[in-house]
Amino acid sequence: MRRPFLPPNFTALDAATVLVRWLLGGFFVYMGWQKALHPDLFQDLLREYHIVQNPFALNFIAISLPWFEVFCGLLLLAGIAVRGVALLLSAMLAVFTVVVLHRAAGLQAAEAIPFCSVKFDCGCGGGPEFICAKLTENVLMILAGVWLLAGRGRAFCALYALAP
């Protein structure tokens, strides 16, 4: 029997991909919004990384990154330029993961505790988290991005690709 609200040949894999897209989009909207609500606190957390010291570069990151994440999350939820957004988010997540890992290693060395016991607020938007849980979350999100990059999940998209 034909399902009137679903595209033709809509498989379980397509359904899972749509779900992944919505989850990834929702995740970025939430995380970005948490930071956008308190850009002052986000800027302060960025300073703890001691990577960017120029005050104007810090302002630029603290202003742009939270809203940029919200923007990309909304595009994913709506299904606009999906592969481009997935590529951007996966690349951003890869960089964040390396930076967070580096800071966690520093904290572990300073406090002489097991790596997975390191808990801190990485400025990701979710408050203080254990590093191993954070890294697992990031890897899963990168995998979700890569899955979307592979070209699946065209169903329920407003404008899957900007160029025809």
Place this chain on the structure above:
Amino acid sequence: MGVAGLAFAFVANQLSPRGLNPSRNYHPGGEKPDPAPQTAKTPSVSLTTTNSRPPAASPDAALKERLEKNGLHLLPRDEVEKLFHDPRRQQDLLMFIDARDEDEYHQGHIPGAYEFYHYYPDKYLAEVLTPCQLAEQIIVYCAGGDCDDSESAALCLRDHGVPAAKLFVYGGGMTNWEAARLPVESGARDSGSIRNPAP
């Protein structure tokens, strides 16, 4: 898409009541200090090796040096406590300034302290600047530890014409104050809701 995202971000920041000013240096004091180690830990290598580095200056000494570079002064808790009981405080000749955000201020601050969160100076300057001009001594504090909002707030006040000679930073901050079970006021300034009232 990247350009569209950045444009969206800057417009949203402009419209947000909590948006930041891209051209302002929020921390003129410089890089954020590293937090002090919580406890002394057993060293994993012998301290008698010839390559061992000299011990770092104490966090207080480092903070004092950092503040003095900017013309500010560090106050330890015992002196802050004395100043808290100084009768000049009742006449606003001696004032306390809480440099933490609004939520933290309302949860508990040093009784009578003015609120001044330096990220949004326009919101607080009108109320704080006149008393600052009249006061003989101003003690600025934040949470303590690696928090440097007190230093940034003091520098912001200095940049708005408050003489640096009057500005003192209580490095231990609210954490240190509460640990000593000293009086804490919750809610608005002079709300009268005091925990650990002075005997």
